Amino acid sequence: MRQSTFLLPGLLAVLGAAGLVVALLGDGAWDALAWLGLGLPALIGCWALLPRRG
Template identity: 55%
Template sequence: MRPRQSSFWKVFGMPLGIGLLSAGGLFAALLGDGVWDSLSWVGLGIPAAIAVWALL
């Protein structure tokens, strides 16, 4: 019987998504004020919330 093979996206999909969200939040923080501040809060808050959830 062959062992199950995991695909690239199953292994690295979530970490890649969290990294892209963090990078987008940091980039939005550099762009300006107003709506960009809100986007940066969301882009950096979601990965922080995921980390807190994982620790609990």
């Protein structure tokens, strides 16, 4: 099975865009979804910068 180069960046972009829309349009409990939608791509991006063992 062939892996797509743009699959993970595309998913992160969709997640970030959804987080932005939810942050702009929602309030209350929607704020938690906005935090996830905007924080998860940032966390994954920072995780890739951590040094590796070995």
